[in-house]
Amino acid sequence: MEMDDISQTFAALADPTRRAILARLSDGEATVSELAAPFDISQPAITRHLQVLEKAQLISRTRVRQQRPARLDPQGFARAGEWIAHYGALWEGRLDRLENYLAGMQKQGGTDE
Amino acid sequence: MSEAAERPGIFTLSRSFDAPLEMVWAAFTEDEHLPHWWGPPGCEWLGHTLDFRPGGSFHYGMRSPAGEMWGLFLYEYIDAPNEMRFLNGFSNEAGEIVRAPFSDQYPLYVMNEYRFLEQDGKTVMEMVAWPHEASDEEIAFYTGMHTPMRGGFGGTLDKLADYLAGL
Numbered sequence: 001m002e003m004d005d006i007s008q009t010f011a012a013l014a015d016p017t018r019r020a021i022l023a024r025l026s027d028g029e030a031t032v033s034e035l036a037a038p039f040d041i042s043q044p045a046i047t048r049h050l051q052v053l054e055k056a057q058l059i060s061r062t063r064v065r066q067q068r069p070a071r072l073d074p075q076g077f078a079r080a081g082e083w084i085a086h087y088g089a090l091w092e093g094r095l096d097r098l099e100n101y102l103a104g105m106q107k108q109g110g111t112d113e
Numbered sequence: 114m115s116e117a118a119e120r121p122g123i124f125t126l127s128r129s130f131d132a133p134l135e136m137v138w139a140a141f142t143e144d145e146h147l148p149h150w151w152g153p154p155g156c157e158w159l160g161h162t163l164d165f166r167p168g169g170s171f172h173y174g175m176r177s178p179a180g181e182m183w184g185l186f187l188y189e190y191i192d193a194p195n196e197m198r199f200l201n202g203f204s205n206e207a208g209e210i211v212r213a214p215f216s217d218q219y220p221l222y223v224m225n226e227y228r229f230l231e232q233d234g235k236t237v238m239e240m241v242a243w244p245h246e247a248s249d250e251e252i253a254f255y256t257g258m259h260t261p262m263r264g265g266f267g268g269t270l271d272k273l274a275d276y277l278a279g280l
Contacts, residue, residue, distance in 0.1 A: 006215045079215045082213075105136055
């Protein structure tokens, strides 16, 4: 069965190295050798991570002379964003907000007595 | 028979709040409270109608950096202040159920059961949700989403939400 797009996006995000690559790319586009430098892994390994990210539409790669710099792709992020908006940036986050909101309610209610 | 066998794809979550039961119930059921915390940060609240009674609904819209999204709850059973059961799904602005914007494999309807119990001045909430009248494919998709729903990627998705909010 073909993996649904959003499943692919989350599978791609599940790996810490790939998340670190995305964090680096949020500062601007970078080549494989630039991405490999801060990590203790080979350029081929970086390339494989980039392929997963590209398939998940979290990054896109252009061709500039011999290089293929990677940059963030809004498509995958938009899909993940729709999902996150539905889940209130996840249940734990939503329930944290409720907790804060309840603390505010209690403060307001408590001053009358 | 286990709960999971009767309700394939079941998602469970529980949480304790340092607040009285009546207050937690109010936060979930009253017009003046629910919209204040339901939507995620970085989302603009587009409006809502809340008719909290069996047969009533909660219809709300929000705009995130990813786009506009409407949701609908259809309340089936209410036993205040301890239990509520409702169907929920994505909708359009007119309040009709539609497919999720992020996937055609997400179930059209998810059944939700929330229970609230007071224990030593705190309120324990137990939430269960499962795909309603869904295909095997929809159930599999929903089950695959359990980990990210729980925030199981170590806060990554919250960071991603922050990132998207800043776009």
